[in-house]
Amino acid sequence: MTPGGSLPVEVLFGLYLGLLTGIVPAFVAGSLGFLVRYFTGVTLPGFGVVVLALSIASVQGGLLGLVEPNIAQSPRLLIAVLVVLMLALYAHSQGDKLGAELPRHLSLTSIRQRTLSADVVELVGTMGQVTVRPTGEIHDMEGYPPLSPALRRSLKNGSWRLPADLPLSELESRLEERLRTDHDLGDVSVTIDERARATITAAPPSGGLSKRIPDGRRAVSIATLVPTGLARGDEVSIRAEARTLSGTVLSARTAVDDEHAADESPVDDGTPVPDGGDAEADPDPAPKPNAASAGGIGRVTVAVARRDVKALLETETPRLVVRSRGTSREFEAFTLVKRAGHVIRRFTVGPNADADLRAAADVTVLAARRQGSETGGRRSGWVFAPGIERSLEPGDEVFVAGPEAATDEFVEAVAR
Template identity: 70%
Template structure:
């Protein structure tokens, strides 16, 4: 035969007999590097590959006098050796890069993919959207259709510098607070897609009554704008009783609810579930935190148990809404801003020195939120007003106060 034909036959025989030696060389190189951390010598790979190829060639009937004396055998041996050495190199590389320890803590601290993070200035944010249908929680009634549709079309913006476990916890708290859910479970992937399972509110009124209080409903003249959570004083002929509004409903609110229900029923055909209630009719404002239109109506208050009987015996109770003043937290932030200072949250980067002390003449560290670590035996959680001897660890969250330019410099230095 001519030389080109011999070369083609040699390539064919080398690929045919080189698959098994290459697989064995790659697997052996991976195991040796992963278990011992040592690279298998190339000479051993060559000897092993030739031995396996000769045995396989004998079994396939390829070792014949005319083949052994032809150039195709040399080409086949070269192909077998190249395949074995390449497979060994890839297996050795995989054994070196594959992590030897994968703990639950590392899985819990997974982070978002970089392509879903949006930067507003120097702060990264992410928009989390639900994926698929909103599931029900086993052991609870199914979600109402309107609440399920609201959750399915909603989106939430959260800080992007948090692990997925913390993002899931914050979104669960947010959903539980905004929609008063009895239970909720959230799972977020690296692409900021959330799988949500939720349970509808249960025991609405009883859950809002504080410990040691009693819920009492009275008929009276309701001030315009009164809503759930307002603090009021009920004045009777003999005494004044303090309480908090749990729910409010007036005649005007009922008329508005009827008009809304009629409008909805005109636009869509109502679907009556097995329970016999029309879910297309929205609840009136009496059971929500929507401000009342005022007028004659009924309110439900949370009061002390010793005031229940005097309030029920009152003939003409009158409501007086008490001022809740200014939130002290906002007052504190306003004073800090008025003095020309800013409060920043800074996450310590991976290259920050672990023994770097917290000492600066212009910046004050208000608190440190330390994440749980397997290699750090220090207590994790919040550390308020840390002293100058405290040190930083990668992943710590600092809340610093100082001039805006200085806090920006500190954020840039520590966050690297």
């Protein structure tokens, strides 16, 4: 017989005390093993783990020995020490393994720069595109009124095509801007996953007309002959008797537009509404904000300078002349590049970029958006040639131009 009882009882007591006392040493050993391996790449020696575990366990065991001194003279102490050491060594090995496998440069920025899954990308010519569709319900934005049923249904049934070579954060920004433009939303937040499914939180339009009036201008509605195709945003000249005023179209409406809207609205043919239905749940769809007018006699709301408001209101028969915006110079430049046999590519410099090929390639860097230590991991604004002074670094987003073969080879070497 042992001082504390039979041997099986002592073994059970030893296992119990070892598990009870070994929790804290195991946690400390695992945490230390993970931290040392993750930040230094060195494995903490097993002897140090043993010494540390015994030191921590001795504090708890010493407190327990004050209560029952017979424990120090029984086999249960040896069994408890073995259990404590096994727990500490096992926790240390798992922490060391986790520190070796966990990526060392994990950051929120790298998480947001993830891209789409390859199986949702559609190839259109030489460019990849993706169709983004909403998933789930369209959420109301906190602090704003709820969305109307028609607007909520329009967003839920919508789909948008975007370039597939952009990170998800850039796709989210582009979709938010498109939704603001197409639906005149007060505010919108979009989250896109790797399957091109968008979670949309939106706020309804607020102050539609007043929000579109530039500072220092006033909105004036006039009855006149509306040119066919006139739409919001067009710049016009208004001939008011002996004066010619300049303005920006805010809205245009004619009798033909009203007829088209009436033809597209649902007709009540006396069919009863099914049980559980709501006769007002499907209201007339609102016209698109940028829809062009069909032309004819109607009313146009224009934004003009304050000094021109009186002259415009006093004119009985004002006439509209739509001014040309000219040719888009960026499209002309792109056409000249293609005519010269060159192509333009956009990519992000990879961590394994070939520095020798980067310097010798027959391509021209048109613009770069930096991302480095000096910007705290955030992307700075676009820098255009010849203002690009330093060489490209991993994480930089770049536009390059050059012969197609040389450009493709350059992109393959630098973007990998």
